[in-house]
Amino acid sequence: MRIVPLAKNSKIYSCNSYLILGDWNRVEDVNTLIDPGTDGFVLEEIERLSTGFGKVAVEQVILTHNHFDHAAGVMAIKERYNCRVLACIDGPGVDELLPDGHFVKAGNDILEIIHTPGHSSDSICLYAPTAKALFSGDTQLKANEPCETYTREYVAGLMKLAGRTIECIYSGHDAPLIRGCREIILNTLNNIRKFEQAAPPRGA
Numbered sequence: 001m002r003i004v005p006l007a008k009n010s011k012i013y014s015c016n017s018y019l020i021l022g023d024w025n026r027v028e029d030v031n032t033l034i035d036p037g038t039d040g041f042v043l044e045e046i047e048r049l050s051t052g053f054g055k056v057a058v059e060q061v062i063l064t065h066n067h068f069d070h071a072a073g074v075m076a077i078k079e080r081y082n083c084r085v086l087a088c089i090d091g092p093g094v095d096e097l098l099p100d101g102h103f104v105k106a107g108n109d110i111l112e113i114i115h116t117p118g119h120s121s122d123s124i125c126l127y128a129p130t131a132k133a134l135f136s137g138d139t140q141l142k143a144n145e146p147c148e149t150y151t152r153e154y155v156a157g158l159m160k161l162a163g164r165t166i167e168c169i170y171s172g173h174d175a176p177l178i179r180g181c182r183e184i185i186l187n188t189l190n191n192i193r194k195f196e197q198a199a200p201p202r203g204a
Contacts, residue, residue, distance in 0.1 A: 001109040001131045009041035015070045015172045017042045022108035025052035032106035033061045034135050038069050040076030056081050063087040064137025064172060065123040088122040116157030132167040143188040150192050161185050
């Protein structure tokens with residue numbers, strides 16, 4: 001798996017986009033774009049990349065969630081490449097829904113779909129086991145302050161992430177993390193437990 005972070009339009013608010021390619025650009029590799037961003041700005045850069053002779057540059061798009069800064073550029077990508085679009089919930093251009101625990105081929109590897117609702121009800125993380133990489137979208141992986149929105153589903157998602165071997169994290173807006181990734185997730189889980197223990201009983 002080759003992970004190519006794409007440049008984003010500095011003039012508008014958008015997310016980080018990532019193009020996943022196979023190590024050797026073989027015909028059977030599935031060129032995959034994660035989160036196309038707000039507009040079609042990434043198209044020009046994708047066209048300049050070597051994405052495989054005779055292959056479609058983008059064969060599928062996966063959305064980490066359906067917020068505009070991650071998903072509004074879907075139709076521009078789909079119109080250019082006639083690619084399929086995968087997401088947790090239905091939306092413009094979406095062809096296939098991704099349930100928790102599902103596996104999708106990307107490049108010459110696979111991605112595990114891990115549902116992590118919190119930032120949004122449809123937020124997912126994508127885990128590449130061979131690359132030991134996590135595409136986290138806008139899922140909150142650092143929790144240092146009390147917050148009432150730590151739902152059971154969100155905590156359950158974090159616990160799944162804590163059980164994976166993660167050596168790098170590609171987030172929706174920050175620079176990639178290449179050290180201490182698992183420790184960050186474990187620290188967040190520990191902080192959430194402390195917040196819950198310190199919180200007054202509901203209705204008090």
